[in-house]
Amino acid sequence: MLPSATPSHREVALLDALRRLGGSGRSAELATMLDVSEETVRRTIKSLAKVGSVERVHGGAHLVGPGSTGQRSASFFRRMGENPREKQEIAQVVLPRICDGMTVFLDVGSTTSFVAEALRLRRNLTVVTNSIGVAQLLANHNGNRLHLLGGEMRSDDRGTFGPVTEQQLARFALDVAVLSADALSAKHGLLFHNAAEAQLTMTITAAAEQVFVVTTHAKFSEQAPHRGPLPQQLDLLVSDREPGKKLARALVDWGTEFALAQPTPEGD
Known part of the structure; x- marks a missing residue:
C-alpha cells in the first residue's frame, strides 16, 4: 500500500517540531516536545521518510526537500548519528x-x-x-x-x-x-x-x-x-x-x- 499523500495530524506536528529545532532532532527530544513516546516518534519518522519529507538517521531524523532548512543543519545531524x-x-x-x-x-x-x-x-x-x-x-x-x-x-x-x-x-x-x-x-x-x-x-x-x-x-x-x-x-x-x-x-x-x-x- 502506498503511503497517504495527506499527512496525519501527528506527522504535521512532528514536521513542525523539526522546523522549530532548526531542521533536525533526536527522537528523545521530539518525544519530549510532542508529549508522546519515542516509539511513536520512530513510527512517525518512518512514515514521513516513506514520502520523502524527512531522512532517517540513527536516533532521529532531519528535514529534506521543500521543508528543509538546508544542508548545514542536515550535516550537523548526520554527525549526531555517527558512532x-x-x-x-x-x-x-x-x-x-x-x-x-x-x-x-x-x-x-x-x-x-x-x-x-x-x-x-x-x-x-x-x-x-x-x-x-x-x-x-x-x-x-x-x-x-x-x-x-x-x-x-x-x-x-x-x-x-x-x-x-x-x-x-x-x-x-x-x-x-x-x-x-x-x-x-x-x-x-x-x-x-x-x-x-x-x-x-x-x-x-x-x-x-x-x-x-x-x-x-x-x-x-x-x-x-x-x-x-x-x-x-x-x-x-x-x-x-x-x-x-x-x-x-x-x-x-x-x-x-x-x-x-x-x-x-x-x-x-
Whole structure:
C-alpha cells in the first residue's frame, strides 16, 4: 500500500517540531516536545521518510526537500548519528560525576547531546546551554531549571554564539562544564573550526569549577585552526579509546584525568 499523500495530524506536528529545532532532532527530544513516546516518534519518522519529507538517521531524523532548512543543519545531524554507541558509553562515564542539584553547562557538541540524554536521570539541575537540543531535552524535567543563552544562532550547530552568549554565560558559577571539540592536540589542547566557538569555551572554563571534555577517538587525529582554553584548565577527558603516547603524556603534564568509556557487555 502506498503511503497517504495527506499527512496525519501527528506527522504535521512532528514536521513542525523539526522546523522549530532548526531542521533536525533526536527522537528523545521530539518525544519530549510532542508529549508522546519515542516509539511513536520512530513510527512517525518512518512514515514521513516513506514520502520523502524527512531522512532517517540513527536516533532521529532531519528535514529534506521543500521543508528543509538546508544542508548545514542536515550535516550537523548526520554527525549526531555517527558512532552512537560510543557516545552513549562516554555519557555513562560522565553521569556518575554529575549529581542532583549541580549547575552544569552543556555545549552544542554531538557527544554532549548524549550526555544531556543521560542527565535526564538527575534531578533539580541548573542547566546552562547554548544548544537548542539540550534545552529541549532537559527543560521542565525532574525539577530542572534551564537557561538557554542568547546570541547569534548558527543553524549548522543549532546553537548560539558571540558576545551576547559570552556575557550571559559569565554571570553563572558552574559546578561542571561539559565540552566537545573539533580536534584535540597534544600541543594546543582543544581546537575548533569556528573562532566564536573557541572564544566561548574560554568564558566557560573561567566560570567552571570542573571542565569535562567528551569526544570519540576520531578527534585525536583531526586538526582545526582555533585554540580553545589553556589545556591545564581541563580536568577530565572521556573517550572511547586510549590516547596515543604523545597525547597521553600531554594529559599527564596538564594534570588532566583520562577515563575510558568501555563497551557495555552484550545482554546488560
